[in-house]
Structure formats: C-alpha cells, structure tokens
Amino acid sequence: MSAASESAERRRGRRPSGEDTRAALLSAARAEFTERGYQGARVRSIATSAGVDAAMVNHWFGGKEGLFAAALELPVNPDALLSRLLDGDPEGTGERIVRTFLSVWDAHDGGPFVGLLRSVANHDTAARMVREFVSEVIFGKxxxxxxxxxxxxxxxxxxxxxxxxxxxxxxIKLEPLASADVDTLAGAIGPTLQRYLTGSIG
Known part of the structure; x- marks a missing residue:
C-alpha cells in the first residue's frame, strides 16, 4: 500500500490493532509533545494523528500522563510515582523523593533518563521534555x-x-556520590528537598 493510500485509510478511520496501535500513539505523541509541549498537547489530536480512537490512549497508557512517560521511555507511571511520594508522613516526603527516584533509576542504571540528560545541552526537544516532566508532571503536582x-x-x-x-x-559518575548507598543520599539530600517543599525558601 502506498503512503498516500495508507494515510487515506487512516483518515477514514481504519484502526491499527495491538502493538501497532501503541506504536502509532507513541509516534504521534512524541511529535505532539515536541511541537506543543505537555500542557498544549491534546489527547484527541494525538489519537487523530495516530488514526485511532482517543479511548485507546486510556486503554494503553491510562491517560495523558502515562502516554507522556511512555513517550519519554520512563520506567514508571507518573501517577503511581506521585502516589508513592505522597503516601506517608508529609515531613518525610523529601527523603521519600530521594529513595523513590533512586530505586527507579538504580534498577535501570539511569535508564532512558540518562539519555535525556546527556541530550539536554544540545537538543531543545530533550530539554523541553525534561523541563516539563520535572516542573509540571511530577514536582508541580x-x-x-x-x-x-x-x-x-x-x-x-x-x-x-x-x-x-x-x-x-x-x-558524570561523581564519586563518592555515584556509589553511595540510598540511605546515605536520602539522609543528606532529603532535608533539602523537604525545605524546598514546605520550609522557608527566603
């Protein structure tokens, strides 16, 4: 089938199935998030570009946040991450942030997040993705x-x-921070994060 014919099929509503649907949504989402940012991106527009029903976003990713995380190839759903961070004594949130993020990153040796960090200095798209994930999807909420x-x-x-x-x-793998255990880092960095969350920043 030619590209033009395939495009016409999609406009008429032919829906890819299975993993094809997921892949089509991810491709459309990356383009939408890049062009419009997280706040400006619309689930319906992403689904239309992918040639599928908007309900497929919830089916495959649980919503816009999950789709954004998948587009960034992050190993954790933002909603689940927030639930973990807020589950417990509010005064212990700073340490939970460090423990939670390190448990995710260490398990994947940094994972795709490392690739993004390496790219932010030279690629506006990567910088925007990291910026919006940090400020709006996680820490803003x-x-x-x-x-x-x-x-x-x-x-x-x-x-x-x-x-x-x-x-x-x-x-950078800056030692001894790079090989420090989670308890050490949570104890050292957690109070600073707690002050940022609830303390004086004057």
Missing part, C-alpha cells in the same frame, strides 16, 4: 499537594536537585 506559597519556585528547586543528582550519579 507534588508541591501543589502541600499548598505552599511560591509553588512554581519550589517545584523548580526540587527539580534542580533531582536532575542534578541524576547527572552527577549516572552521567
């Missing part, structure tokens, strides 16, 4: 749960701490 003033600044401070940790541990 996390800070919002505490109703603290200066929420945007707090979210960006938390993001700077964790992106910096990821860069130092997995990309």
């Amino acid at each position: 996390l800070v919002g749960a505490f109703s603290s003033p200066d929420a945007d600044l707090r979210a960006s401070l938390c993001g700077s701490q964790m992106v910096g940790l990821g860069m130092a541990r997995y990309v």
Whole structure:
C-alpha cells in the first residue's frame, strides 16, 4: 500500500490493532509533545494523528500522563510515582523523593533518563521534555499537594536537585556520590528537598 493510500485509510478511520496501535500513539505523541509541549498537547489530536480512537490512549497508557512517560521511555507511571511520594508522613516526603527516584533509576542504571540528560545541552526537544516532566508532571503536582506559597519556585528547586543528582550519579559518575548507598543520599539530600517543599525558601 502506498503512503498516500495508507494515510487515506487512516483518515477514514481504519484502526491499527495491538502493538501497532501503541506504536502509532507513541509516534504521534512524541511529535505532539515536541511541537506543543505537555500542557498544549491534546489527547484527541494525538489519537487523530495516530488514526485511532482517543479511548485507546486510556486503554494503553491510562491517560495523558502515562502516554507522556511512555513517550519519554520512563520506567514508571507518573501517577503511581506521585502516589508513592505522597503516601506517608508529609515531613518525610523529601527523603521519600530521594529513595523513590533512586530505586527507579538504580534498577535501570539511569535508564532512558540518562539519555535525556546527556541530550539536554544540545537538543531543545530533550530539554523541553525534561523541563516539563520535572516542573509540571511530577514536582508541580507534588508541591501543589502541600499548598505552599511560591509553588512554581519550589517545584523548580526540587527539580534542580533531582536532575542534578541524576547527572552527577549516572552521567558524570561523581564519586563518592555515584556509589553511595540510598540511605546515605536520602539522609543528606532529603532535608533539602523537604525545605524546598514546605520550609522557608527566603
């Protein structure tokens, strides 16, 4: 089938099946997120570009957040991640952030997140993806749960701490931080994150 014929088929509503649907959605999502950013991207527009029904986004990814995480090839769903971070004593959230992120990153030796970190200096798309994941998908919502003033600044401070940790541990491999155990890092960095979340940043 020619490309033109295939495109016409999709416009008439032919739906790819199985993994083809998932792959089509991911391809369309990456293009949409790149062009419009996370906030500007629309699930219906992504589905239309992929030639599938918008309900397939929920079926395969659980919603826009899950689709964004999959487009970034992240090994964790943002909603599940937020639930873990908010589950427990609010004053222990800073340490939970460090423990949770390191448990995810260490299990994959940094995973695709390392690839993104290596790309941010030279690729605007990668920088935008990391920026929006950090500020809007994760820390923006996390800070919002505490109703603290200066929420945007707090979210960006938390993001700077964790992106910096990821860069130092997995990309630069700065010792002894790179080989430090999770308990050590959670104890050292957790209080700083807690201050960013709920303390004074004056």
